[in-house]
Amino acid sequence: MLAMLCLLAVADAAAAMRRIDPGEDPGLKPDEGLVVLAVDANAQISSIRVDHAGGGNAEVLNYLGQGRTLGLYAAAAGEYEWARINVTGWNVRTRFDLKGENYRFEVIAGQISYPGELVMRPLGWTSARIHVANHGLPAIDWLERNHPGPYRQYRFAYAGHYPDPFPEFYRAARADDERPPAELDSGREPPKPASLPVDAETMWRPGRIGDYSLSPSGRLFAEAVRDDDGDWSLRLLDLQTGGEQTLLTRRRAPGMVVWKDDFTLVVEEPGNSYSHVVYRVALGGADGAHRVQRVPIIGKGRVVDLLPDDPEAILFEGYDSHRQLAVHRVVLRGDRDIRGFATAKTRDRLNKGVERDIAWFADGHGRLRAAVALRDEEAVLLYGRDGVYEEVLRPRPEGGFEPAGLSFDGATIYGFSDEGRPQRELVAFDPVRRQVVRTLFSKEGIDIVGLVVDERREPVAARYYLSGQLVTEYFAESGQALERQLREAFPGQTVAVVDRSDDGRQLILWVDGSDRPARLYHLDVAAGRAALLEESAPWLDGLAFAPTRVLRVDSTDGLPVEAFLTLPAGAGDKPLVVFPHGGPIGVSDRRHFDREVQFLALQGFAVLQVNFRGSEGYGRAFREAGMGSYGTRIEDDIEAALQAALAAHPVDGKRVCMLGSSYGGYSALISAIRWPDRFRCAVSISGVSDRPLFFTASDSVRDASLRPLMERMMGDPRTQLEQMKAASPLYRVDELRVPLMLVHGREDDRVDFEHTRRLVRMLNLRGRPPVVLAFPRMGHGFTDPVAIDIAWTGIAGFLQQHLGPATAAAGAGGGRDDMATDAGAGEGSIGKP
Incomplete structure (x- = not known):
């Protein structure tokens, strides 16, 4: 026994990693390599275990502080994996077991392997949130500083699923430059704008309108509204008498607001997700105000169904003390509180027969018919009744059936599909046969985006975008007549019915336009009168917003492409900002009110948006045409639209800059390389600069099932590395000579900040430092008001510097709102089906 223990100890020691101290000669054996283990955590970690992939411990990293921690180790060649993280704090000990190929890496003899950085965000x-991201440049900097000998002696290579050519590219570029990395990371500050017709703080002030609901009779309207101080109020409006009263005021917005019946309102509590309150309304108090009783539902959960045929109850789901989902019929009785859900027993739950269920759906009779459950860590749709449910649908990376609603009898699932079809169509899915059984609505070359149902949950209309405006096409003549009436009443604007009374005589309308922020109206159909209820941004009244016109052009290969040109009023040719959207596949620009576009137009800049190939809304073939077109045919489409704008509209072809977010940022960079004499400047917000890096540092490729789709969209670095490098701004940095501005969040999971870090380093090596704004704690979409203000004020100053000063001020206001990363996702999107 003693001999066996000694042998095991010797074997374990031989299999362990050896830490290499700074200045130490690694003394590698023939079968050994070096590995950089890097961790970035914003919490104290008690230990991290690294194992051999086949089993057995290789190394334990103990007591890691917050921030970035790196270590160099010698290890036998072979496959390893990040195995476990232990965190201890406030007497709570938590263990995270790490599983899957994303945490595995290979150590190769005679080189420095870098498996990426283990990132942990509690x-x-x-x-x-735990993942591995390729942050190779900080690792190289650390090696140069702490282990210059091994870094010079051995090849440094990324050890993940896809290759990374940057380390060798950087080593060659850095060979004759001895400046410390700190000198090569600096960027210039953006110039201050000379003047702004409206400041960024005012333009992005949060909108006033939250959730809202019209009572079944159409008399009472409940809405969440933000006031000038940023507080949210839940207001009750009597549309018959004009009376108005406030039910509560909170710092945070209520969630769901919905009427169960004419006098019972159910509201998700402000700032307290999954807590709900019932408001009982009694009409006509002595003072003219309605009497309202507020009764909380004890217990957190989600409303599954309002049970319109059951006046006393709703279906409610939430997790019990054993973290098991339970659905119960909750009777809305009680003067001080409603305890039906909190006192319900797990054994009496209605959702039986399904394990790991996370959400349920009922038919019109209140019977549970469908559920979403986890299978193999994937959310799948189950269907059945009375405790017997079978899997009927799994999501696909692209295409296939997309559920939208369950029929009243529960026998049909309505939704959208483009599988085997030239465009996305409104279809009916039979969950028993597990197939689409009929087409409800289709329109040639146009993707359906929405469904309108009546009180019996039957489809009555489909929604789609035509020339950038949302269209609701009703199936019955009465609905078609109403739609024509609405378009005539609000010419050139998007009008959508977002709520209605049961008899259809009282409607709530959402109205906006490219040059007009969204508003809510109450329409009395019989009287033919629409009254304004709310404005989303009244502080912007008085500003001269520019309308958007439609351009239709043929691209270089003859493909028809649609674009939108926003042209400020006034004489003379306008400087132009080309503003491609993000995505790029399955995303589109639309003619809703867009804060970014109008902020630029108010300064006197014309703005060109292009729904290039791959964009959503134009059918399957158009969407498919975007696959593999990054940096090539997509940019050809943008160039064709640009030429059409220059030829037919008063824009100045000698004063053009390109600005974009996400893919739009990449497009701005690669277009500045392809057409260096076309653009005076380029601005990339959260943009890709290194296409191979996207495959080693993005949440888009962590799921192995999504990788084939991403390879089809962007290329496969394992087989198309040289083509991808040729279409990457980073590897063509010598050709990137226009003035650049880079804006990026340091916590971006979609397009890692490493893209900007690498590009800034390479530009500084060439002596061309860009303007840089890097925001801590910001991800792919900026949400912090200060960051939004700084970013767009800086962008305005940069564009003015290269295109000319802004026009005279046109008004002012106050406030902020979130910046949408992909253009076109502004406030004008329709809030309800």
């Missing part, structure tokens, strides 16, 4: 006491 979300609470017992949960965290």
